[in-house]
Amino acid sequence: MDTRRLYSFVKIVDAGSITRAADILHIAQPALSQQLSALEAQFKQQLLIRSKRGVAPTEAGRALYRHAQLILRQIDLAHAAVDISGRAPAGSVSVGLAPYSMGAALALPLLRSVRERYPDILLHINENFGGVISEAIMTGRMDMAFIYGAGPLRGVQFEPLRTEDLFLIAAPGGSVPSGDGDVSLEELAGVPLLLPSRIHTIRQVVDAAFQHASLEPRVVGEIESVLTLISAVGADVGATVLPWSAARATLDVRNLVVRRIVNPAITVKLSLCTSDHQPLSEPAHAVHDLFHELITEFDEDAAFGDAPMESKKPMESTKPLESSESSE
Numbered sequence: 001m002d003t004r005r006l007y008s009f010v011k012i013v014d015a016g017s018i019t020r021a022a023d024i025l026h027i028a029q030p031a032l033s034q035q036l037s038a039l040e041a042q043f044k045q046q047l048l049i050r051s052k053r054g055v056a057p058t059e060a061g062r063a064l065y066r067h068a069q070l071i072l073r074q075i076d077l078a079h080a081a082v083d084i085s086g087r088a089p090a091g092s093v094s095v096g097l098a099p100y101s102m103g104a105a106l107a108l109p110l111l112r113s114v115r116e117r118y119p120d121i122l123l124h125i126n127e128n129f130g131g132v133i134s135e136a137i138m139t140g141r142m143d144m145a146f147i148y149g150a151g152p153l154r155g156v157q158f159e160p161l162r163t164e165d166l167f168l169i170a171a172p173g174g175s176v177p178s179g180d181g182d183v184s185l186e187e188l189a190g191v192p193l194l195l196p197s198r199i200h201t202i203r204q205v206v207d208a209a210f211q212h213a214s215l216e217p218r219v220v221g222e223i224e225s226v227l228t229l230i231s232a233v234g235a236d237v238g239a240t241v242l243p244w245s246a247a248r249a250t251l252d253v254r255n256l257v258v259r260r261i262v263n264p265a266i267t268v269k270l271s272l273c274t275s276d277h278q279p280l281s282e283p284a285h286a287v288h289d290l291f292h293e294l295i296t297e298f299d300e301d302a303a304f305g306d307a308p309m310e311s312k313k314p315m316e317s318t319k320p321l322e323s324s325e326s327s328e
Contacts, residue, residue, distance in 0.1 A: 066139060148271075160269055160270075162295065193206075202268065226250055234251075243268060
């Protein structure tokens with residue numbers, strides 16, 4: 001197969017027009033149309049529907065488009081591997097980090113470590129919901145991701161790394177139950193909460209905990225923006241629920257109330273995810289190893305008093321409610 005035809009086909013689909021694709025590729029439109037005709041003849045299928053508004057892929061065209069992206073990415077990786085053979089890792093590495101997770105604490109250290117150790121690696125960091133990230137890994141558009149969940153999910157390999165308790169985070173003197181230490185789920189029922197929408201794992205496990213206890217959370221706002229959440233919690237518009245690592249990375253916890261949720265304790269699992277059918281490139285392997293180093297360092301910080309005292313209390317009397325096996 002002539003991979004140039006595949007590349008041209010992908011550009012045509014992306015541009016939605018043969019004319020625009022010809023301009024992007026700097027080739028004559030008749031020559032591009034000839035490549036497309038040859039590709040359709042090879043597969044014995046119509047790949048594009050032509051209209052006055054441009055072109056759109058048929059079902060066969062969409063199937064070829066997905067595979068073409070994978071094939072072209074593998075070719076790029078092969079070229080990069082040959083070019084850097086015998087040299088320090090170099091190339092592009094795409095990493096996904098779930099919002100409202102420990103990923104917020106890892107993003108800057110990861111970027112700094114890659115810059116210091118592997119200056120020829122271009123790191124692309126994407127914060128998005130796990131469902132979007134895991135799809136990008138399955139289709140080869142992303143190398144790895146640190147997301148909620150432990151699988152299973154077809155096409156994605158989960159490497160569980162941490163299980164974290166969830167904490168109530170609120171402005172002092174607001175509607176948070178009085179007292180120090182842990183807060184029970186029953187006490188939490190009357191607290192106005194600012195949470196992400198129901199497609200996010202944090203929201204799912206909070207809702208599941210309340211439902212299991214025959215309680216109803218008082219959700220006063222659904223917020224997907226970390227910056228908006230920071231401002232809203234600081235202004236006492238409502239409290240939120242986060243793992244300690246995410247709270248420490250995104251909020252000024254020194255000026256906020258931080259109380260571990262118990263009776264039951266609510267936990268979320270975090271995993272490092274990669275494709276189960278595409279091997280990691282050499283630069284991606286290097287970034288993968290850095291992930292493990294940074295998480296180990298984070299755990300050591302917590303062991304020496306970085307986490308709030310509530311998170312270290314024995315939990316004999318509390319039964320944890322773990323997150324569902326989702327990947328959001």
